[in-house]
Amino acid sequence: MSELRHVGRESVRPDAADKATGRAHYIHDLVRPGMLHGKVKFSEHAHARIVHIDTSRAERLPGVRAVITAYDTPEVRIGFLRDNFALKRDKVRQYRDEVAAVAAIDPEIAAEAVELIRVEYEPLGAVFDPVEAMAEGAPLVHEVDARGRPVESNVLQLTVGHESGDLAAAERASKHIAEGEFSTPLIQQSCMGTAGCIAEMDVRGNLTIWAKTQIPFLAQRDFNRALEDMGLPGRNARVIVPTLGGGFGTGLDTHAYEFIAILLAHRTGRPVKMLYTREEEFANLSPRQSSRTRIVQGCDADGRLTFRRMEVLQDNGAYTSWGATFPTVMLLPATSLYRVGAVKFDARIVYTNNTYCQAMRGYGNPEVTWPIECTLDELAEQAGIDPFELRMRNRNEPGEVTPMGARVTTCGLGECLEGAAEKLDWKEKRGKQRNARRGVGMASLIHVGGSGRIYRSDGGGVILKLDDYGNVNVSYGGVEMGQGLHSALTLTVADALGVLPERVHINPTDTATCPWDVGTHASRGAFIACNAAIRAANEARRRLFEMAAEVYAQEVARNAESHRRKNPGWTQPDVFLPALCRPEAFDLRDSWLFPKSRPDEPWLRIELGRLLRALHFRGEKGQVIVEEAFYEPPSELPDWDRGMGNMSACYTYGVQGVEVEVDEDTGEVRILRAVSAHDVGRVLSPQALAGQIYGGFAQGVGYAMYEEVRSVEGRIANPSFTDYKIPTAAEMGFPVDVVIVETDDPAGPFGAKGIGEPGLVPTAPAIANAIYDAIGVRIHDLPITPEKIVAALAARRRETPPSR
Amino acid sequence: MKVECAFVVNGEPVCVDVAPAARLVDVLRGPLGLTGTKEGCGNGECGACTVLVDGEPVNACLFPVLEVEGREVTTIEGIGGPGGALSPVQEAFVRHGGIQCGFCTPGMIVTATSLLRSNPDPSDDEIRDGLRGNLCRCTGYVQIVDSVREAAKAMREEGADE
Helix, strand or coil, rough: CCCCCCCCCCCCCHHHHHHHCCCCEEEHHCCCCCCCEEEEEEECCEEEEEEEECCHHHCCCCCCCEEECCCCCCCEEEEECCEECCCCEEECCCCCCCCEEEECCCCCHHHHHHHCCCCEECCCCCCCCCHHCEEECCCCCCCCCCCCCCCCCCCCCEEEEEEEEHHHHHHHHHEEEEEEEECCCCECCCCCCCCCCEEEEECCCCEEEEEEEHHHHHHHHHHHHHHCCCCCCCCCCEEEECCCCCCCCCCCCHHHHHHHHHHHHHHHCCCEEEEHHHHHHHHCCCCCCEEEEEEEEEEEECCEEEEEEEEEEEEECCCCCCHHHHHHHHHHHHCCCCCCEEEEEEEEEEEECCCCCCCCCCHHHHHHHHHHHHHHHHHHHHCCCCCHHHHHHHCCCCCECCCCCCCCCCHHHHHHHHHHHHHHHHHHHCCCHHHHHEEEEEEEEECCCCCCCCCCCCCCCEEEEECCCCCCCEEEECCCCCCHHHHHHHHHHHHHCCCCCEEECCCEECCCCCCEEECCCCCCHHHHHHHHHHHHHHHHHHHHHHHHHHHHHHHHHHHHHHHHHHCCCCCCCCCHHHHHCHHHEEEEEEEEEEHHHHHCHHCCCEEEHHHHHHHCEEEEEECEEEEEECCCCCCEEEEEEEECCCCCCCCEEEEEEEEEEEEECCCCEEEEEEEEEEEEECCHHCCCCCCCHHHHHHHHHHHCCCCCCCCCCCCCCCCCCCCCCCCCCCCCCCCCEEEEEECCCCHHHHCCCCCHCCCCCCCHHHHHHHHHHHHHCCCCCCCCHHHHHHHHHHHHHCCCCCCC | EEEEEEEEEEECCCCCEEECCCCCHHHHHHHCCCCCCCCCCCCCCCCCCCCEEECCCEEEECCHHHHHHCCCECCCCHHCCHHCCCHHHHHHHHHCCCCCCCCHHHHHHHHHHHHHHHCCCCCCHHHHHHHHCCCCCCCCCCHHHHHHHHHHHHHHHHHHHH
């Protein structure tokens, strides 16, 4: 490796200019020759038997090329537990169930045709509350599991539990105990670019699919399986990822609309595009799961945490996505945020006839950090200790092994706490502004920083292909969805290999050309890609230097000759060239090869493109350089029943704090300023890093204060940005200070840890704690709306009438 | 039934056959091939489809194409200079990180361009207020506001040089 010349320095996104000029191409912009447009007919009931589907009128509409239902297509099972189907047969279990689909020559005809499909249903008793769904006699959402075995309960057989330490003794030894029930709502990821795909089959039955996915290779596996279900065994799905209009977890599963596009493409022999409208996206794309958590935690007289019990109940909705594995990540903060000796954690997930849920940024972590950090402030109050001080006393430290077995290699939580407190003027402000209805609050986070192993391989590969002109073409199977992966990867390749960043070109993600990668989740993209790239670059340098030794003398002779021509008085310095013609004598930096011992002499420097041509064009000895490296992080797949295992190669920490002002008459909360402090290991791209932190924080504000997908008896009641409010620029009109702590993790590429998700993890409890500091009421159910604050203040007035 | 609609787009006169009820966004993205304009909601809520009609920002997803008859439309493709040169606003978005997934970017840049024409020296609050009709889910708007502020500065300096 060469010295760092680009990593950590200001640079611009490689795709920025194309995006700024409208030249980046999203799924919305792609067209294939002969392409048809697909449209789905969704269920009109939350739970009902399908009695009859009449597609005849739709079929007769001019321009319609195919109408399909489960009754005339092969059964294609989908989903993490294979409990879902591309098209539904016999019964629907949620409003958005796909009962039929159309392919037509334009989107308008497809939409018209869908309206002509008539479905006769026999409504069934439905269940919308996860607690009611667990009761005996509740309607069963699924009567059999994926293998056809009878199911007796709506509770999924996906258990994650953990118990460590002597809970009873720890509880007895506690001086203070805080407990409560907390909830989080359904959240719509709200990608600005809606979901869509284009499926195209060749005559042999191989599929090419342009997919809005974060998991190209797991999607390939799912699509290959579908081809098998369709009677096309051994055929291959090639997944190509266009520019993504946001991801935020929506791309961690394959979706029914994608399989429907495949079925329609197979039926018609034409490429078929499916594209959700915004209303369809709100109504039919799985939101983040809602959760209800019961927590009890305690501390001793000095504020040291003694134990923590948490029970989480999640509403799965009607089918199971990867998002149902949120508890695997909840386990980390539950057991490992601060030092706690005894922990019990249980999570249950229950089928209902609500819309089924999927992943979103943070993946379970915000859901449990919310109760942990709120009750931590309650403990601080009981113990009479400043909440900042209580956090400092319990902070994690390097070298610690947490109750779940997470091995803390590096940890900057203490520095983050101090940084946040300083930016907020904590000591001057905390508890001192109640007259002005102002308050400050903070909350911490732990998250996987070195990927999170929830699959048998957690790795990813990178191919570096050097061409005759000195370009480096990089193939990586993970996904740039806006987060800045390609910024970090470009700078890493530039420095690890020793080339100029502008000579690094990242190829489109394509399963046919990129090595396997488990997917872009768990804040792992840059961590994995850059680690793999460094390994590939090291090998490329080794081979390059080895071969350079064979041509260096000849190339230097050409340099000397040309130098002499241009500078007639020049005499070649007396250099013993054979000593320089050794692999270990070379360095490569910013696309120039030179001897380490004489870095500054122009006649001894060879430009990379010229060197590569010299290695290529030399008869039978000719070689080109293509290197691949696969990086599998040093982590363990946890034992989920016991909740034990070092799931990540390293852990990232952070603290967010806010100052708020509350209007007690209206319940309006105004954020006056905010700080987001993060242990990032090492900064790779400052611009991308800041973007992840600011963007995460804004999502955290929406989550905390106003976002909520309203589901009324299983139907989404607010499917638009008018009724589902996300933060606008006007709402974000307060300063956000960013504090960066570099802890240089040994597992990280140049020491870096993942930073994709942390920005929204502790936002809600930081705001709730600040509201408590300002007006002394605590809201347990997100979002913290003005109505809830007004109601809480009214309840307090009823309990404690003002003294006369 | 289709009718002819003649207007100027990015400085070039065009004449297209359109359905009378067609939306401007569909004509731009379809027959005119100007896919830089994005449709994010189809309902005038997100601003991704913002274009200028006679210099005024409109949501192309709500704008009937027949209403641009004889008028001038500017899309993101017409914001920059000739030969792919970036406008000061585009340059600032690139340099200051105002872009992540990029789906809101064309609309955001068109709106910001219009904002700076009417107010060359906006305060941060005025910038945020001017952009409130353009949703972004990635950035938290901080680097977008930085970009617009820096673009304004660069444009004022450029103006002072002339």
